[in-house]
Amino acid sequence: xxxxxxxxxxxxxxxxxxxxxxxxxxxxxxxxxxxxxxxxxxxxxxxxxxxxxxxxxxxxxxxxxxxxxxxxxxxxxxxxxxxxxxxxxxxxxxxxxxxxxxxxxxxxxxxxxxxxxxxxxxxxxxxxxxxxxxxxxxxxxxxxxxxxxxxxxxxxxxxxxxxxxxxxxxxxxxxxxxxxxxxxxxxxxxxxxxxxxxxxxxxxxxxxxxxxxxxxxxxxxxxxxxxxxxxxxxxxxxxxxxxxxxxxxxxxxxxxxxxxxxxxxxxxxxxxxxxxxxxxxxxxxxxxxxxxxxxxxxxxxxxxxxxxxxxxxxxxxxxxxxxxxxxxxxxxxxxxxxxxxxxxxxxxxxxxxxxxxxxxxxxxxxxxxxxxxxxxxxxxxxxxxxxxxxxxxxxxxxxxxxxxxxxxxxxxxxxxxxxxxxxxxxxxxxxxxxxxxxxxxxxxxxxxxxxxxxxxxxxxxxxxxxxxxxxxxxxxxxxxxxxxxxxxxxxxxx
Numbered sequence: 032x033x034x035x036x037x038x039x040x041x042x043x044x045x046x047x048x049x050x051x052x053x054x055x056x057x058x059x060x061x062x063x064x065x066x067x068x069x070x071x072x073x074x075x076x077x078x079x080x081x082x083x084x085x086x087x088x089x090x091x092x093x094x095x096x097x098x099x100x101x102x103x104x105x106x107x108x109x110x111x112x113x114x115x116x117x118x119x120x121x122x123x124x125x126x127x128x129x130x131x132x133x134x135x136x137x138x139x140x141x142x143x144x145x146x147x148x149x150x151x152x153x154x155x156x157x158x159x160x161x162x163x164x165x166x167x168x169x170x171x172x173x174x175x176x177x178x179x180x181x182x183x184x185x186x187x188x189x190x191x192x193x194x195x196x197x198x199x200x201x202x203x204x205x206x207x208x209x210x211x212x213x214x215x216x217x218x219x220x221x222x223x224x225x226x227x228x229x230x231x232x233x234x235x236x237x238x239x240x241x242x243x244x245x246x247x248x249x250x251x252x253x254x255x256x257x258x259x260x261x262x263x264x265x266x267x268x269x270x271x272x273x274x275x276x277x278x279x280x281x282x283x284x285x286x287x288x289x290x291x292x293x294x295x296x297x298x299x300x301x302x303x304x305x306x307x308x309x310x311x312x313x314x315x316x317x318x319x320x321x322x323x324x325x326x327x328x329x330x331x332x333x334x335x336x337x338x339x340x341x342x343x344x345x346x347x348x349x350x351x352x353x354x355x356x357x358x359x360x361x362x363x364x365x366x367x368x369x370x371x372x373x374x375x376x377x378x379x380x381x382x383x384x385x386x387x388x389x390x391x392x393x394x395x396x397x398x399x400x401x402x403x404x405x406x407x408x409x410x411x412x413x414x415x416x417x418x419x420x421x422x423x424x425x426x427x428x429x430x431x432x433x434x435x436x437x438x439x440x441x442x443x444x445x446x447x448x449x450x451x452x453x454x455x456x457x458x459x460x461x462x463x464x465x466x467x468x469x470x471x472x473x474x475x476x477x478x479x480x481x482x483x484x485x486x487x488x489x490x491x492x493x494x495x496x497x498x499x500x501x502x503x504x505x506x507x508x509x510x511x512x513x514x515x516x517x518x519x520x521x522x523x524x525x
Contacts, residue, residue, distance in 0.1 A: 043068070045079055050088050055080035055111055059101045075100040078107070080114040087262065092117065148288040150174070150251070154184045157253060157278040162186075164270050167259065169235070171196060173252040176523040177378070177412065180207055180252055189234075210240035211249045216272050218263045234258050239268070241275030243282055250524070253278055293502065300499055319352035326352075374414040374500055381408035381422075381454065384415065385443055388423040395430045399439065406444035411452050411521045417497045418521075424490045425456040425517050432460035432515065451503060451520040459514040463507075471507055494519075 040046075045066045049056045058066070058077045074095035082090035092114055096102070102110075154172030161170060171185035179199025187193045200207060210217045218239045238256040242249055253275050260267075330345035385405055411418075426441065433439035442457040463471075472495040498505045503520035 045077065046091065049079045049081050049091065053081060053083065055107075055114055057102045057107055057110075061095070061100070073097055076102055078102060078110045080110070080118075082118055087264065148285040150282055150285050151183050153278060153281040153285060154253065157274050157281075158184065158186060161255065161271065161274045165255075165267060167257065169256045169258075171254045173200070173254065174524055175248075175250050177410070178202060180204070181523075206238065206240055207252065210242040210252065214242060214244070216241045216268075216275055218268055218271075220262050236260060237263055239263070239271050241271070241278075243279055245286060251282060296499060300496060319356040322352035323349050374417065376412060377415065378410045379413050379415045379418055380410050381418075381445065384419050384422050385426075387419060388426045391423045392427045392430050395427060399430075399434075400437070401430065401433070401439040401441060404440065404442040406442070408443070408445050408454075409447070409452060411454075412523065413501050413521055417500075421494050421497050421519070422456070424494050428490065428517075429456055429458035429460065429515075432462075433458050435461055448520075451522040453518055453520050455516055455518040457514065457516040462509040462511045462513050462515050464511055465509055472505065 043066065045056070045058055056079050058079070061074050061077050063072050063074065074097060076096040076099055078094045078096075080092045081088055082092070094110060096106075151172065158170040158172070162168060169185070169187045171182050171187065173180040173182050173196075176199065179201060181199040182193075182196035185193060185196055187196060202208060202211075206217070206219060216239060218237075220237055235256040235258055237260040239254065241253040243251040243253075255271060326345040326348045330342050330349075333339070333341035333345060382405075385408060389403065422443075426443070429441045430439070433441065436459060440459045443455070444457075445452050445454045472491050495505050498519045498521075502522045505517065505519040507515060507517050509515040
């Protein structure tokens with residue numbers, strides 16, 4: 032009895048055989064010494080049945096027969112029936128505990144997310160909640176970014192693996208692609224056997240991945256891994272799935288809030304454009320209209336007096352005023368189209384767009400000495416047609432406002448950030464007073480006279496609308512007489 036209470040090793044022959052078989056085992060003509068139980072000589076036959084939780088053995092039912100060396104068929108049936116009844120009760124209890132833990136995890140995170148709209152904060156809360164139930168695990172939250180799964184939050188301590196996760200995991204990683212293909216949580220008992228593409232992941236065993244989708248496309252991923260556990264238990268799977276589902280609710284709310292904020296910003300910008308349009312109709316368009324009307328009357332008087340040279344001059348002024356009015360109307364239509372035209376979302380080669388823009392502004396640069404300094408440019412996510420408008424407009428402005436320079440220098444470059452690319456177009460032109468920088472992007476707003484530099488004042492307003500619709504922002508830095516830099520951002524994830 033003392034031996035049994037102190038514990039038997041799993042390699043005890045009759046125990047090892049029973050665990051390996053996973054079913055009741057009957058030992059006739061029992062030899063206690065051979066079976067590693069020297070103080071059980073009173074038994075001539077034994078029966079042993081195993082209890083499991085998931086893949087782990089947790090208990091054994093053992094019965095010894097005294098004065099009988101062989102189990103009868105009736106005795107085997109009775110033993111098996113008792114075992115099955117006990118095993119069913121144990122499984123129901125485990126299932127109840129599993130469901131209770133999952134429900135508690137789900138409710139806790141659902142209450143915690145509240146009105147939070149920061150996706151990384153939501154992921155941190157989900158990670159903390161999971162770790163309260165299953166301490167010692169590594170967690171991570173990833174977002175799809177330019178063809179890679181980039182970690183936005185992780186508690187991985189290994190610097191090599193952490194750097195690899197922050198830099199981005201390839202979409203071809205088997206574990207991640209399995210989650211995307213399954214469109215639900217997936218579990219691995221041996222991660223290294225499935226995911227050899229991630230540097231530093233070879234020390235992990237059990238792992239799980241929960242994918243999230245927007246408009247049918249994979250967008251985010253919640254993942255966990257353990258260096259100790261090798262086999263998933265049903266109750267642990269239930270906890271992970273509960274936390275993953277609750278995080279999904281929070282992410283969906285955050286994405287909806289982001290959409291509403293973008294719509295609000297677009298509506299505000301549209302209202303500003305409408306106000307500018309109304310102002311333009313009442314002021315800017317009236318100017319060429321007054322010129323036409325005034326010189327029509329002047330031409331009539333000149334014709335009556337036979338002054339044909341003055342009539343020709345009146346016609347020239349009216350033609351110029353009509354051309355100016357047409358340009359302004361075309362510009363307003365272009366601004367309207369930039370707002371209404373649906374945007375595509377695809378990988379765009381900025382280098383190709385810059386090269387195309389240079390061909391568009393070649394006529395403006397004819398006969399001039401311009402040094403183009405184009406740094407290596409990335410691929411970004413966006414709408415190629417409208418981004419072409421942006422670069423062509425900014426590069427055209429750079430060519431125009433360096434006209435006074437004997438040697439113009441125009442630079443185009445980009446820099447990667449955590450959330451977005453920053454792209455800039457820099458020139459050594461006339462510049463402007465930075466106190467008026469905010470006026471640059473309003474429709475029909477100009478900081479230079481028409482006699483100095485031609486234009487309608489619509490181009491930068493159109494550029495601003497396009498960048499806003501991409502989820503980015505645009506600004507300008509300048510020093511009068513030195514030059515101007517226009518910068519805009521393009522988010523990695525729209």
